[in-house]
Amino acid sequence: MTLRALIVDDSEDFRLLISQYLALEWPDAQITEWDPVTRGDIDDNYALEKFDVLLLDYVLGNADGLDWLKRLKRRADCPPVIFLTGAGSERVAVQALKSGAFDYLRKHDLSKARLVEAVRNAMDERKATEITQRMLRTAVITDRTKTTAVARLPDSDAPDAQVVEINGYKVIRKIGSGGMSSVYLVERMQDRQQVVLKILDSKLCEDNEFLMRFIQEFGLIAKIDSRHIVKIYDQGFTDRHVYIAMEYFANGDLRARIKKGVKPAEAIGLLAQVALALKAIHEFGIVHRDLKPENIMFRADDSLAIVDFGIAKMISDVNSLTQTGHILGTPYYLSPEQAQGDALDGRSDLYSSGVMMFEMLTQRRPFTATTPIALVNKHIHEPVPRLPAGLERFQELIDKLMAKSARVRFASAQQLLDYLGTLSA
Amino acid sequence: MKIAAQFFAKHRSNYQTTIMAEKIRVEIMKDLEVLIPRYLDRRHKEVEAFRTQLGAGDFEALRIGGHSLKGSGGGYGFAPLTKIGAIIETAAKAKDAAVIETALAEYADYIQRVEIVYV
Numbered sequence: 309m310t311l312r313a314l315i316v317d318d319s320e321d322f323r324l325l326i327s328q329y330l331a332l333e334w335p336d337a338q339i340t341e342w343d344p345v346t347r348g349d350i351d352d353n354y355a356l357e358k359f360d361v362l363l364l365d366y367v368l369g370n371a372d373g374l375d376w377l378k379r380l381k382r383r384a385d386c387p388p389v390i391f392l393t394g395a396g397s398e399r400v401a402v403q404a405l406k407s408g409a410f411d412y413l414r415k416h417d418l419s420k421a422r423l424v425e426a427v428r429n430a431m432d433e434r435k436a437t438e439i440t441q442r443m444l445r446t447a448v449i450t451d452r453t454k455t456t457a458v459a460r461l462p463d464s465d466a467p468d469a470q471v472v473e474i475n476g477y478k479v480i481r482k483i484g485s486g487g488m489s490s491v492y493l494v495e496r497m498q499d500r501q502q503v504v505l506k507i508l509d510s511k512l513c514e515d516n517e518f519l520m521r522f523i524q525e526f527g528l529i530a531k532i533d534s535r536h537i538v539k540i541y542d543q544g545f546t547d548r549h550v551y552i553a554m555e556y557f558a559n560g561d562l563r564a565r566i567k568k569g570v571k572p573a574e575a576i577g578l579l580a581q582v583a584l585a586l587k588a589i590h591e592f593g594i595v596h597r598d599l600k601p602e603n604i605m606f607r608a609d610d611s612l613a614i615v616d617f618g619i620a621k622m623i624s625d626v627n628s629l630t631q632t633g634h635i636l637g638t639p640y641y642l643s644p645e646q647a648q649g650d651a652l653d654g655r656s657d658l659y660s661s662g663v664m665m666f667e668m669l670t671q672r673r674p675f676t677a678t679t680p681i682a683l684v685n686k687h688i689h690e691p692v693p694r695l696p697a698g699l700e701r702f703q704e705l706i707d708k709l710m711a712k713s714a715r716v717r718f719a720s721a722q723q724l725l726d727y728l729g730t731l732s733a
Numbered sequence: 734m735k736i737a738a739q740f741f742a743k744h745r746s747n748y749q750t751t752i753m754a755e756k757i758r759v760e761i762m763k764d765l766e767v768l769i770p771r772y773l774d775r776r777h778k779e780v781e782a783f784r785t786q787l788g789a790g791d792f793e794a795l796r797i798g799g800h801s802l803k804g805s806g807g808g809y810g811f812a813p814l815t816k817i818g819a820i821i822e823t824a825a826k827a828k829d830a831a832v833i834e835t836a837l838a839e840y841a842d843y844i845q846r847v848e849i850v851y852v
Binding site for chain 1: 762764765767768772775797800801803804805806807808809812815819
């Protein structure tokens with residue numbers, strides 16, 4: 309498979325360097341260089357669909373690469389963007405990822421290996437997106453004949469909002485909305501069971517990356533049969549929406565529990581349930597990557613389950629993806645290796661569960677900072693914090709969960725469970 | 734002579750290293766052999782261009798040039814050029830001619846002494 313790449317950088321030297329590296333790996337590569345200083349903006353008539361990847365610098369003469377990124381990512385034909393940042397520009401890198409960049413590379417320590425890996429991943433993403441779009445088109449055509457309006461949900465709280473129609477469900481109320489989806493409590497008509505409908509924001513249905521993540525969530529969790537993982541009942545498409553029907557949790561999340569106060573013995577029990585959940589997903593080769601109290605939910609019988617696999621990945625994918633510096637996840641619970649964009653395995657989730665354990669025990673987060681970057685730095689560099697007096701007996705547990713090096717942590721969720729067993733005894 | 738003495742006093746650390754005149758050996762991937770001579774040639778010209786810009790007080794051109802050097806240096810295998818580029822970019826934003834002058838002396842010294850070994 310040959311490569312079609314567009315390089316946008318105001319430095320001719322750097323464009324040449326990237327072109328050379330790419331040509332060495334893909335001798336037939338079709339590389340287009342774009343100097344923003346002499347050629348100006350990429351206008352809406354310039355076809356981007358002919359490229360597999362766009363490499364975009366963060367400073368384009370007097371223009372801001374982030375502005376270009378935001379504008380280009382609004383286009384349906386925009387390929388995955390690898391954002392090029394400079395030394396000390398980690399904040400820009402995070403902003404770029406939030407603005408839709410597929411990955412970022414630091415220019416000052418660019419190597420052929422790093423570039424090639426990032427570009428390969430971007431090409432895979434492009435290919436997967438094309439497959440998804442084909443699948444979606446087919447699904448919509450198939451579904452069009454049988455869709456009848458039963459559930460009618462406003463797309464947003466705006467009075468003139470469009471209405472979402474999902475076959476087979478009756479809306480009870482809107483539970484909330486996140487960055488990429490809205491969540492409704494609904495009644496399933498066939499058995500009158502209350503379930504949750506997670507509906508991808510209709511604006512994001514056209515965004516390939518969001519769509520892939522949303523579809524992936526179903527694919528990952530549907531494989532697992534564990535009491536401690538949210539149950540997925542159904543996934544479907546309508547003309548305008550993509551949705552997942554999943555288990556409803558009546559007793560709220562761990563965040564609310566922490567606010568009320570969690571006794572140490574209760575915290576151990578909750579951590580054990582989290583460990584069981586992690587054991588289940590890790591055995592399937594899945595890393596959650598975004599463990600936090602908001603993603604730990606309680607059923608009416610007070611059993612616990614992990615939800616929100618929106619950024620989870622198969623371990624094999626995680627390694628290939630994150631080696632090139634892709635950072636996702638909530639900064640308060642981010643493992644050092646995740647913060648640095650290194651390869652991940654289940655021990656990254658164990659670190660996050662250690663942060664949650666610290667919070668359950670003390671009602672405060674182990675690391676806080678005024679900026680996301682400062683927070684990330686603390687996860688990477690600051691020593692594991694000490695528990696206050698009276699909780700010393702749990703320090704070893706925290707140390708083994710939150711060790712900076714994954715090698716020093718519990719090797720697996722099973723090992724954590726074994727350790728917790730000795731604590732309870 | 735007096736001017737030269739003043740200049741050397743100001744940039745003593747740089748010129749001590751220059752006078753010792755040891756080559757700085759840099760190992761570069763053979764894959765880049767086709768690009769390096771041109772890259773270094775452009776750096777030599779760039780030092781002069783930067784000096785002209787400094788003389789003309791064109792800090793905006795220095796900022797853009799410094800930024801570009803910062804971006805390309807490390808990628809080509811010349812990490813010190815990334816640092817020098819960053820210093821020039823920052824100093825140009827602050828219109829600090831003295832810092833730029835020192836950085837240019839370091840820049841000139843480095844590219845004069847650098848010796849490439851392709852591996």
